[in-house]
Amino acid sequence: MYAPRYASKNQSILLNCTTSKAPIGDYAEFLVNGETYTSLQKHNSHCIVGNTEINCERDVCRCSYNSLWYSLRYNSYTNKQEIKFKCVMKYWDVGKQFDDIRTTIIDIKGPFLSSNKKFPLVAGIEAEIRCNAFVTDVQIQIVWDCGNTSINHHSYHTNTEYISTFTFVPSSISNEINCKCMVKIDDFVSTTNITLTVTHSPFMKLSRRIVCNSTATTVISCEIFGELSKYGFRQWIHLFNGEKIRELNGTVVGNASFLVLNSCGYQDIGTYICRAWSDHKGDVFFANRTTRVEVVGSYFSTANIAAIYHAAPVTENQIPIYDIPGNQYEEREDIEGASEYLEVVSSSCSENDDQYEEVQ
Numbered sequence: 001m002y003a004p005r006y007a008s009k010n011q012s013i014l015l016n017c018t019t020s021k022a023p024i025g026d027y028a029e030f031l032v033n034g035e036t037y038t039s040l041q042k043h044n045s046h047c048i049v050g051n052t053e054i055n056c057e058r059d060v061c062r063c064s065y066n067s068l069w070y071s072l073r074y075n076s077y078t079n080k081q082e083i084k085f086k087c088v089m090k091y092w093d094v095g096k097q098f099d100d101i102r103t104t105i106i107d108i109k110g111p112f113l114s115s116n117k118k119f120p121l122v123a124g125i126e127a128e129i130r131c132n133a134f135v136t137d138v139q140i141q142i143v144w145d146c147g148n149t150s151i152n153h154h155s156y157h158t159n160t161e162y163i164s165t166f167t168f169v170p171s172s173i174s175n176e177i178n179c180k181c182m183v184k185i186d187d188f189v190s191t192t193n194i195t196l197t198v199t200h201s202p203f204m205k206l207s208r209r210i211v212c213n214s215t216a217t218t219v220i221s222c223e224i225f226g227e228l229s230k231y232g233f234r235q236w237i238h239l240f241n242g243e244k245i246r247e248l249n250g251t252v253v254g255n256a257s258f259l260v261l262n263s264c265g266y267q268d269i270g271t272y273i274c275r276a277w278s279d280h281k282g283d284v285f286f287a288n289r290t291t292r293v294e295v296v297g298s299y300f301s302t303a304n305i306a307a308i309y310h311a312a313p314v315t316e317n318q319i320p321i322y323d324i325p326g327n328q329y330e331e332r333e334d335i336e337g338a339s340e341y342l343e344v345v346s347s348s349c350s351e352n353d354d355q356y357e358e359v360q
Contacts, residue, residue, distance in 0.1 A: 006103065006185045008076075026063070030072055125170070129179065142184075202225065202226045205225065216264060225255065240269065272290065
């Protein structure tokens with residue numbers, strides 16, 4: 001008789017009872033923990049389950065054409081830590097014969113897969129994939145299978161949690177690779193998988209909030225990273241209360257654009273958008289990220305930012321002119337976390353998000 005040595009709670013367990021010669025009546029009885037569970041009988045090319053005329057379904061039970069094996073699926077809805085299975089057959093020459101086997105029921109949750117970066121992964125930016133499972137009373141092994149991709153993983157565990165991680169730098173060859181995480185205990189295997197998706201959009205780094213005083217020169221820096229063959233920056237955009245004030249040229253050095261605000265003052269308050277692009281084999285990707293400039297000081301304290309302006313030129317790099325308008329505007333509060341998100345637009349104008357979070 002065959003049954004797995006280990007199984008999880010509520011798992012469908014495959015039982016298989018074999019013989020070297022056909023039993024009397026082509027009949028096999030299955031017992032669970034000493035009590036009859038059901039029986040299988042080959043009859044007129046059918047496999048009859050129990051004392052019925054019902055032919056069992058192929059994925060639930062089967063009888064071989066020559067009556068030499070009988071298989072059955074048993075659902076382990078039990079809180080017991082061990083189940084004893086027995087198969088009984090009768091023969092004309094030796095009478096009743098049986099074989100039994102024990103299956104240990106393990107309390108396991110998982111495996112679960114997650115990433116420290118949100119999908120799609122950014123080409124050229126290191127990412128970590130994590131697989132974990134919770135189990136008690138037994139030791140498990142976590143095994144990775146990512147096709148032909150070679151990975152170096154690190155595994156560790158606590159009393160109840162087993163964890164395995166691997167880090168890699170995504171590239172175009174990583175796209176659409178299916179990675180499997182397998183938890184193994186002897187003949188017990190539980191699997192989950194994830195498909196890696198990779199984008200060549202640039203990843204941007206920009207402080208979400210800049211505070212200056214009314215006299216000092218302030219520099220805002222915006223950096224891009226990734227698998228960049230061709231890339232660049234567009235003009236910065238200055239917004240106030242959601243309205244465009246001006247477009248500004250940054251000073252580009254390597255993979256960074258620097259925006260200099262001389263004698264940073266009230267006219268510089270507002271939201272600034274850094275815009276970048278990258279070209280991967282003719283596919284152009286655009287990325288934006290925002291920051292907010294605030295001014296401190298007795299006159300420019302937070303309490304006095306009841307932001308008042310009338311008009312300001314949109315012409316490149318001209319100093320905006322603020323005045324008291326007929327209808328006053330107040331600087332709106334930032335939506336919490338909004339400036340942490342990077343909007344990515346491909347050449348087909350689809351949009352997605354390039355910040356990182358767990359994958360469920």
